[in-house]
Amino acid sequence: MGHGTPDNMACAGLLQNLLLLFRLRQIVCGSVQFSIPEEKEPGVLVGSLSKSFSPPYQLLTQEYLWMDTNTGNFYTTEQKMDREALCPEDTETEECIILHNAIVRPSGDLIQFPVIIEDINDNAPHFVNSEIHLRVPEDVSVGTSFLLDDQAQDRDVGLNGDLQYHLEDSGGVFSLKVEGDEPFIMLVVQTALDRETQDQYQMALVATDCGTDPLSATATLIVTVTDVNDNCPSFSPESPRSVTIPGDSARNMLVAQVIATDPDSGLNAAITYSLSPKVSDRAKELFSLDSLTGYIRLTQDLKSDNSEELLLKVFANGHHCPPADTKVTVSILPTLNQEMTIKIGFIAEHQNQTLVLPENKPPTALAILELEGDSSFKGSSLVIEGKVPFTLSPQNGKYLLSTSKALDFEMKKEHHIPVVVQRRSVSLSAGGGGEQRAWFVTAAGLSFRRRQWRER
Structure with missing residues (x-):
């Protein structure tokens, strides 16, 4: 009975534990608490138990603190206290509390006291994504706001974790609220947008904390201006207004291509x-128009001995737009059956049909050209096509071929001079059984070759 039954002993132990917990609670809930900024160097005095308890002193856990057993003073150790690591779940609250156990007084009382780890501004803000993308329609009203979901995070608390935002390089087109x-x-x-003028803006979104020594992070904000159908098609200056085809052209020949443009994108x-429904029946019979490419082609072989001129009115249709229109005049030239030749009389020195012409020589006469044929070619003339350093000047029914400036062998060794027959303001390459002569000029000489004339 002196030692008590097991049940009595258990009850006594429970009572002792309850008394101990009550005593500890009294101590913990008292004024004994300490605080220290995180990340302190070793040996920094945190506090002392000497004001509340008599010696000796023994700190039971010395992971982050060690205690002088005589004075009750306790200090930081080599292992620094990182508030965000010690209290990962409490980084958004003001206090991170670590409870420490110590034995005090000669009676060996067990006490527990809190140490508050104070936050310092040791974490910079950060964006999860280095780029933030936002799509804005070009017809949006000035003053419209768009929510940015990608906000920065900061593991610090208080002012160290409070963030302010601003834009850089926005050019006044956008602002933050x-x-x-x-x-x-x-x-x-802030300003009206026009996708056709600028379809993308790139700027910097900067987040800065409010700590004593502010830290910041930057993300690239990319705003893509999306298209609305605010433009209609128009015909390009490159779209042909007139075209000439031979009277013996073959079926499916490409006559021309009309070109219209719309600055919008995608379906817009x-x-x-x-x-046009008003195009003549003759034009509808001879020509087809590809609705997607704008190609105008012949629908049949031509066998025309007479001149003919047909007008094609073409529409360019866009989504929710009135059609743009252009007119293409197609001139059909008669097939030439008469023979025509060009007679060449060389003036400059030549060898094997090649004129020897030194470089850097001033403008020089090279040859006399003469167009020969029957009376159907009356009124025809010879002209040089393209920009070349040569001239062809009429001389009493003949044509003098000359250089227009000194030739440079190193700059260009060979020149191609296309000569065409022009009749009644219509340009021809020839027809029938005549001959075409094309000249090639180098700084060393002038040569020519022959091939059959074709209508052009």
Whole structure:
């Protein structure tokens, strides 16, 4: 009975534990607590138990602190206290508390006291994504706001974790508006947008904390201006207004291509071509128009001995747009059956049909050209096509071929001079059984070759 039954002993132990917990609670809930900024160097005095308890002193856990057993002073150790690592779940609150156990007084009382780890600004803000993308329609009203979901995070607390935002390199086109305690970051459109003028803006979104020594992070904000159908098709200056084809042209020959453009994108820029219903039956019989490419082709072989001129009115149709129109005049030239020749009389020195011409020589006469044929060629003339350093000047029914400036062998060794027959303001390459002569000029000489004339 002196030692008690097991049940009595268990009850006594439970009572002792309850008394100990009560005593500890009294001590913990008292004024004995300490605080220290995180990341302190070893040997920094945190506090002392000597004001509340008598010696000796023994700290039971010495992972981050060690204690002088005589004075009750305790100091930081080599292992620094990282607030965000010690209290990972409490980084958004003001206090990170670590409880420490110590034995005090000669009676060996067990006490527990809190140490508050104070936050310092040792974490910079960071964005999860280094690039933030936002799509904005080009017809958006000035003053419209768009929510930016990609906000920066900061593991610090208080002012060290409070963030402010600003834009850099926005050019005044956009600004930021921050609302609420969350906060909500809004991108505000400050000027009218035009995708056809500029379809993308790139700027820097900067988040800065409010610590004593502020830290910041930057993300690239890319705003893509999306298209709305605010433009209609128009015909390009490169789209032909007139074209000439020979009277013996073959079926499916490409006659011309009309070209229209729309500055919009995607479906808003889609263009289809069509012939006006007022196009003549003859034109509808001879020509077809590809609605997607704008190609105008012959639908049949031509066998025309007479001149003919047909007008094609073409529409360019866009989505929700009135059609743009252009007119293409197609001139059909008669097939030439008469023979025509060009007679050449060389003036400059020549060898084997090649004129020897030194470089750097001033403008020089090279040859006399004469167009020969029957009376059907009356009124025809010879002209040089393209920009070449040669001239062809009429001389009493003949034509004097000359250089227009000194030739440079190193700059260009060979020149091709296309000569065509022009009749009644229509340019021909020839017809029938005549001959075409094309000249090649080098600084060393002038030569020519022959091939059959073809209508052009």
